[in-house]
Amino acid sequence: MTRQDTTKTALITGASRGLGLALARSLAADGWRLILTARGADALKPVxxxxxxxxxAGDVADPGHRDRLAHAVHDQGGLDLLVNNASGLGAVPLPPLAGYPIDALEDLFRSNVLAPLALIQLTLRGLRERRGAIVNISSDAAVEAYEGWGGYGATKAALERLSGVLAAEEPDVLVxxxxxxxxxxxxxxDAVGAEEAAAAAGPESVVPTLRRLIAERPASGRVRHE
Structure with missing residues (x-):
């Protein structure tokens, strides 16, 4: 369809729980049009x-699913914001690199690096036209050497490098x-155990940082939530 109103549209991956869900709720409260995806249809539908x-619903590592998302964006009339939030953890318990299963690492790169880039490629034209923005969710494991986090951290480091180059190549899109x-x-x-995870802040605590980016539109770059 050709969109006639000024409502902004966001596509959020990994939107059925965690940070994706928290951001989706915040944007919906402000009237954004949302396209949400996650692997579990049963969890995604009530959201x-x-x-x-x-x-x-579907796996962003699946090319057919990414095509369906691109068609959904077209049917909604364009895209103002792409949030690549969906991410895999990799082999669990977190193994040292010396024993990391290579097939599991290949799957992790497909999910955490190739899938976000492929989805960007499919939606980039619309983002350029609307001078939109891309949010790629990374991790401190991308820049810090934590034992056991080598596989996951390597994928996030790769995603950060792709993000930086994309920002340099695409002046009409914020990244x-x-x-x-x-x-x-x-x-x-899953990574550190439920007890240790419970001591961390909830994902909703990160939403104000993301909303400031979306509202204030600073220059492309790495952002650390404090």
């Missing part, structure tokens, strides 16, 4: 129903790669 959003810090999420619990 979409709650927020009046379009749910497109922010955001380190949210530790959050009390299912992923962190």
């Amino acid at each position: 979409a129903d709650e927020l009046g959003a379009l749910a497109v 922010w790669w955001v380190d949210p810090g530790e959050m009390n999420t299912a992923m962190l619990a």
